[in-house]
Every structure is written in structure tokens, then in C-alpha cells.
Amino acid sequence: MCRNIKTLFNFEPPATEDEIHASALQFVRKLSGFNKPSQANEEVFERAVAEVSEAARRLLSSLHTHAPARDREVEAEKAKERSRLRFG
Numbered sequence: 001m002c003r004n005i006k007t008l009f010n011f012e013p014p015a016t017e018d019e020i021h022a023s024a025l026q027f028v029r030k031l032s033g034f035n036k037p038s039q040a041n042e043e044v045f046e047r048a049v050a051e052v053s054e055a056a057r058r059l060l061s062s063l064h065t066h067a068p069a070r071d072r073e074v075e076a077e078k079a080k081e082r083s084r085l086r087f088g
Contacts, residue, residue: 009060012069020060024052 005023008015028048029035037045 008056009063010065010067010069011072011075013072015060020056021049021053024049024056027052 005026006019008019008023028045032041032045032048034041034045
């Protein structure tokens with residue numbers, strides 16, 4: 001899985017449209033191998049991003065959990081600590 005794609009489910013506050021779009025963009029970039037598509041591929045690239053964003057939005061709104069919502073700041077600190085331990 002692409003390391004730049006972050007978990008968006010079960011956070012307080014919920015994922016924003018910008019976060020969903022950014023994760024879709026990363027996913028399409030990974031699949032296509034393009035960081036920025038050529039003019040010939042730009043339309044299909046952008047359509048793919050929009051379709052993945054919509055699918056992600058539907059997924060996030062359909063998922064259910066009994067676990068308490070996670071705090072973004074606490075999770076960010078945990079990630080920094082894991083990174084520090086891994087890379088020094």
C-alpha cells in the first residue's frame with residue numbers, strides 16, 4: 001500500500017473532502033505511474049480521481065464501528081514516535 005495514503009475512517013472530526021480527494025489522487029498516481037499526466041491523459045486521470053473520491057466517500061459513510069473515534073493529534077504523535085524509532 002502507498003505509504004502516503006492515510007487512514008480516514010473513525011476520526012473526530014471526520015475526514016474532509018480535501019483529505020478524501022488527496023487520498024484518491026495518491027491512489028490514482030500510484031496505479032498510473034504518473035505524478036502529473038500528459039495533456040492526452042489528463043481528462044481520464046482527473047475522471048479517475050473523481051470516481052475514486054466518490055467511491056471513498058461512499059465507503060467512509062457506509063462503514064460502522066463501535067470503537068470510539070480516534071483523535072487526529074494523538075494518532076499523529078504515535079506516527080511520529082514510530083518513525084523516530086524506525087529511522088532514529
